[in-house]
Amino acid sequence: MTAIELRGVSVALDGRPVLRELTLAIPSGSRLGLIGPNGSGKTTLLRAIAGLVPCRGEIRLGEDAAAGLSRRELARRIALVPQNPAVPAGVTVTDYVLLGRTPYIPYLGTESRRDLEIVASVLDHLDLAGFAGRRLDSLSGGERQRAVLARALAQQAPVLLLDEPTTGLDVGHQQQVLELVDTLRDDLELTVVSAMHDLTVAGQFADHLVLLDGGRVAADGPARTVLTERVIRQHYHASVRVLEDPGGGIVVIPVRPGRPASEPAERAERKVAT
C-alpha cells in the first residue's frame, strides 16, 4: 500500500521554483532517505507533504487527497520533526510532549486522562520518564532530540517526517537517535521519511534513497545504486570514494583530489629529517 503519493508536485517560494514536477510514491512501512545538496529541496518536500507550504500538483495520503484534509486531520496523520525545533523557555518535558496531543484536544478544551496516559507511555518508551519534570531547555542535545521525537510520537501519526534529525549531535548520539527511530518504526509500524545530510548514515538507515537536485528527483533506488562516485560527483560536486563495508552497507568518504591522503604526513617527516 502507498502511504504518500506525489503527482507532479511543484512548489515556489517567493516566486523561485524549489520543487519541480515531482512524482514519487512512498510505500507504507518504508524507510525513505531524502538526500541531495544544500538547497535541493529536501526540507521543502517534507514541508509540502506536511501541508505547510502551498503547492501545485497532487499529494495523496493513502486514499485521500491531502488538500481536502483539515489542519487537525493532517496533524493526526503526519508528524514532522523540524531541523531546528523551537525550545520554549521554561517548558517541562511533559508539557512539551503533551503539545503532540494538540490535534486530539478540542479547540478550547483541555487534555483528557487518556492524553496524559499516552504522554506517559511515550516518555517511558523513549526512556524519558526520568526527565518528565525537567525543563526542556536544561536537557543536552541528545536528550532534547529524544523529547522532540516523543512529541512527534504523541501525535500517533502513521507517517513520521524527520528533517535532518541528527543536526548538532555527535556520532554516538547520532547513532542512538537513528537506532531509536528504527526501533520505533518497527514497534509502531510507521512510515519514516528522513532528510539526511550524511550519505553513509543515509545508506545505513534507509531502505530506499531519493536524491534531489534542483527540485527534481535525480536518482532513486537502494543505497547501492544511488550512492556511486559518479552520481555524487555529478550532483554534489564532491570527490568521494565509495567503499564496501565488510559488515554490509557502503561507506562514502570525502577525498581531496590530487593529494594522496598520506602526503602531508610524509612531508612532515621529511621536514623533520632535514
Added chain:
Amino acid sequence: MTVTERRPGHDAPVAPGPAPARLRAGTLLAACAGLAAVALLAVLVGPVRLAPGAVLLELAGRLPLVHTHSGLSAQEAAILWQLRLPRVVLGGLVGAMLALAGAAYQGVFRNPLADPYLLGAAAGAGLGATLAIAYGPDTSGWPVDLLPMAAFAGAVAAVAAAYALGRSGVARSATTLILSGVAVAAFLTAIQTYVQQRESETLREVYGWILGRLTTAGWREVALVAPYALVSTVVILLHGRLLDVLAVGDDEASSLGVRAARVRLIVVAAATLATAAAVAVSGLIGFVGIIVPHTIRLVAGSSHRLLGPLSLIAGAAFLILADLAARTVMTPAELPIGVVTAFFGAPFFALVLRGSRQAP
C-alpha cells in the same frame, strides 16, 4: 492529575500532568485572597479613615437577604460608595486588563518585550484623546464623556490598521505585524504631536492624560470598562492552552494542527479590546503590562494556563496599590499613577529578576 503506571526497574517518578489541578486552585485562591486584602486596605485609607469592621458590615449589608447596621455616618457611606469603591474597582479592572493583555501579547508574539501598546494602541488612543481635548464639543451634559470614547476608538482603529498593514505583506509573520505596529504608532504619534503643538492651550490636559490617572473614577467609568473586560478575559483565558502551543512557533503549531494566524488574530482582538477599554478610562498607564506577567512567569512558570489568571489578579492588586500610593504620598495633591507604577514597579521588578536564578 498523575498517571500511576510504572515500569519495573524505573526509580524515576512517572510523568505528572501539567500543573496539578489542586495546586492551581490553591494558588489562585491565595491570589484572590491577597487581592481582596489589598482592595480592602485601599478602601479604608484616605483623608477620612474608615473603620474596617464598619466597612465590611456596610458592604455585607448590600448583599441580598443580609441586613446589617454598619455604624458608618451618611458622609462616610457616601465616601465609601461614591469615591473609594468605584476608584478601587476601576483601578483593579484597569490593572487586570493591562496585565492580562500584556501576557497575551507576549504569548502570541513570543516576545518578552511585547506590551499591550505594541501594535499602536497607545498612539491611537493618544491621538483620539488629543483630538477630543483639542476639537471636541463640550460634553459635560452628555451621559458619557467624549474623551474615553475617542481614546477607545483611536486604540482599536490603530491596532486594526496595524493588522491590515501586516497582513498585506508577503509573509504574515509575527515580525511583520510588530513592524507594521511600529509604523502605525510612529505615524499617529506624529499627527498627535502636531495637533498638540498647534493647540498649545490643551498641552497640559493632554500631558496629564498621557501620564495616566484614575481621578475621574466613578461607577460610570466602571460600567464603561466592565463589558469589554468580561469578554476579553473569557476569550483570553479560554485560549491559554493554545497560547502554549504557539510558543513553539507558527510553523510547528501548524504541524500540530493549530491555525496560528487565526489564534493570534482572536487573542490580539480580545487583548486590544481590553487595552482600549483600560486606556479609555485611565489614560496611558505604562509598565503594568510588562512587569506583572514577567513577575508571575518567574514565580509560577510560563504556562499560559496559570499565567493568564494570575496576571489578571496580580495586575489588579498592583494597580490598586499604585493608585493608593498615588493619592496618599503627596496628599492632598495626587501623583500621576503612571509615575507611581514605574517608580515602585521598576525596583521591585529588578529585585524579582535578581532573586530568580533562571531568566524568564
